[in-house]
Amino acid sequence: MAVQDYFLPKSLDQALDLLVEHGPSLLVMAGGTIAMPLINDGVSMPEKVMGLRHAGLNTIRRDNGTLVIGATATLTQLGQQDYIPMLQEAVRHIGGWQIRNMGTVGGNLFAPPPAGDLAVALLALDATVTLASKKRGLRTILLQEFFTGFMTTALAPDELVTEVRVPLPRGKTGYVKYARKHANTPAIVTVATHIVTEGNKVVDARLALNAVGPHPIRAQRAEKLLVGLPLNAENISLAAKEAAAECDPSTDAIATDWYRRRMTEVFVRRVLEHLVEQE
Numbered sequence: 001m002a003v004q005d006y007f008l009p010k011s012l013d014q015a016l017d018l019l020v021e022h023g024p025s026l027l028v029m030a031g032g033t034i035a036m037p038l039i040n041d042g043v044s045m046p047e048k049v050m051g052l053r054h055a056g057l058n059t060i061r062r063d064n065g066t067l068v069i070g071a072t073a074t075l076t077q078l079g080q081q082d083y084i085p086m087l088q089e090a091v092r093h094i095g096g097w098q099i100r101n102m103g104t105v106g107g108n109l110f111a112p113p114p115a116g117d118l119a120v121a122l123l124a125l126d127a128t129v130t131l132a133s134k135k136r137g138l139r140t141i142l143l144q145e146f147f148t149g150f151m152t153t154a155l156a157p158d159e160l161v162t163e164v165r166v167p168l169p170r171g172k173t174g175y176v177k178y179a180r181k182h183a184n185t186p187a188i189v190t191v192a193t194h195i196v197t198e199g200n201k202v203v204d205a206r207l208a209l210n211a212v213g214p215h216p217i218r219a220q221r222a223e224k225l226l227v228g229l230p231l232n233a234e235n236i237s238l239a240a241k242e243a244a245a246e247c248d249p250s251t252d253a254i255a256t257d258w259y260r261r262r263m264t265e266v267f268v269r270r271v272l273e274h275l276v277e278q279e
């Protein structure tokens with residue numbers, strides 16, 4: 001069965017109306033870089049598709065201490081802001097420029113691992129996600145609560161992601177995507193961190209990992225281990241080991257679970273060491 005209807009709503013309101021009218025049989029598409037290959041391969045055979053590109057959700061603005069990113073802002077657009085350099089760094093590591101020109105920030109939240117290279121940076125920055133439905137209006141949840149399992153999220157069938165809000169970082173940030181090639185390649189592990197120190201002690205730590213779990217995850221035991229301690233070689237090494245112990249990698253064509261876990265330790269250590277070198 002080929003696509004019978006293609007809808008291109010001109011506002012969020014129209015998009016939500018269409019969702020109510022057509023229900024789950026309506027495939028939502030933003031940049032289409034995940035959805036279209038599945039249609040081309042016949043893996044997904046939707047009768048109805050709704051494109052979000054004209055729904056007015058693509059602005060990026062600064063609102064006091066928060067960067068507000070519309071769900072359909074492209075990765076290229078995000079790479080052009082300079083309020084949060086870690087997000088620019090994350091974008092640079094996603095696909096090639098064609099993918100970044102089409103792929104969206106909202107779409108990256110639905111990308112199955114090892115994709116999700118932007119989502120992991122957003123997780124380390126304590127981003128929130130705003131969801132809209134016709135019946136219940138808007139609700140905002142932590143990105144951490146948005147991810148519920150492998151290819152499952154807290155999004156209800158009648159909801160759309162409208163924006164991602166990112167508090168401007170108070171501390172130092174670090175990001176590394178380790179892969180088999182330097183560019184346009186899936187991750188073996190991606191590490192994103194945000195560390196706040198006072199004096200010589202860590203007062204707040206975020207350590208997020210991608211490609212080593214069912215979705216981008218926080219290494220919360222490693223984070224807790226760092227808080228209250230100096231960011232020195234000994235504590236970094238303990239946190240890196242803990243992060244490797246608490247991740248949950250799988251084996252695929254890119255790497256084994258053993259190798260992913262091992263590289264998690266190596267790259268968490270390197271990212272944290274790099275933060276110390278910046279001091």
Ligand SMILES: Cc1cc2nc3c(=O)[nH]c(=O)nc-3n(C[C@H](O)[C@H](O)[C@H](O)COP(=O)(O)OP(=O)(O)OC[C@H]3O[C@@H](n4cnc5c(N)ncnc54)[C@H](O)[C@@H]3O)c2cc1C
Pocket residue numbers: 027028029030031032033034035036037052071072075093094095096099102103104105106107108109110111114115116117118155159160161162184185186
């Ligand atoms: C060659 C290639 C290389 C890639 N490389 C990388 C990479 O290195 N790193 C990486 O992280 N990803 C990579 N990707 C995956 C993908 O391109 C990105 O994750 C991109 O951000 C997805 O966004 P999109 O708008 O194209 O998603 P779409 O395909 O438009 O959307 C995917 C699904 O997400 C849901 N969705 C999207 N937006 C919304 C919304 N606003 N509300 C509700 N649901 C929504 C829908 O269910 C939709 O079907 C690659 C893809 C390709 C084809």
